[in-house]
Amino acid sequence: MRSPEDALDTRIGARLTELRTQHGWSLGELAERSGVSRSTLSRAERAETSPTAALLNRLCHVYGRTMSQLLSEVEAAPAPLVRAAEQRTWEDPHSGFVRRSVSPPHAGLRGELVEGRLAPGADISYDRPPVTGLEQHLWVLDGALEVTDGEHVHHLEPGDCLRMRVFGPTRFRCAGPVEARYVLAVVRP
Incomplete structure (x- = not known):
């Protein structure tokens, strides 16, 4: 099975x-x-x-x-309400990244909420954004997160919020001894 x-x-x-x-x-x-x-x-x-x-x-x-x-696109049509127990998670075992789709994505909407979790020492790099000019608001809930946007390195602690428009490489690294947990609001241009 x-x-x-x-x-x-x-x-x-x-x-x-x-x-x-x-x-x-x-x-x-x-x-x-x-x-x-x-x-x-x-x-x-x-x-x-x-x-x-x-x-x-x-x-x-x-x-x-x-x-x-x-x-x-590989799931059934999204409902307007997704209960916590029904929110889809996806894990990248290679990088230690766990992603939970908090808001139900819909083709007609430009924004979405995602919860991200990085295990201690986890490091994930993207060589380009999925959509050029993507706007991201990253709010750290727990742990420490180091975010690199192009040449800018940002050290984030709980409660810190970083807004960025992504045009090039990015990197997310759990910078502390405990898991980093954050909310990412993504807005397509």
Whole structure:
């Protein structure tokens, strides 16, 4: 019997294949556009591996979507209310990043709320935003977080809120001995 994570990976893989096909791209063309190897793309599309946050970010950039949009596209139509117990989580075991979609994403809306958690020492880097000019408001709830936006490094403690428009690389690092937990409000341009 497949686990819920395996089923999600299968749905993500199928959606990635669908998006590539809609654009009329071969795996080689997508590899050139995304900077991800053809074999990695193929394995993700066939759900032979769980895609990492960094991989999904690169593909979201190419397809002009946020990660929440991509993940919502593999779920049923969103309801206006999502109870805490029903909010979807996704974990990148490679980086120690856990992402919970707090608000139900909807194609007609530009904003969404996400809870992020990074284990002590966890470090995740994105080489580009999923959508150029994406606005993010990051509010730290617990722990310490170091956020790098381009060349600017921000050290955030509980209660601190950072607003940034993302045009280039970003990095999120748990800078303390305990898990960093934060709310990220994402607004598409």
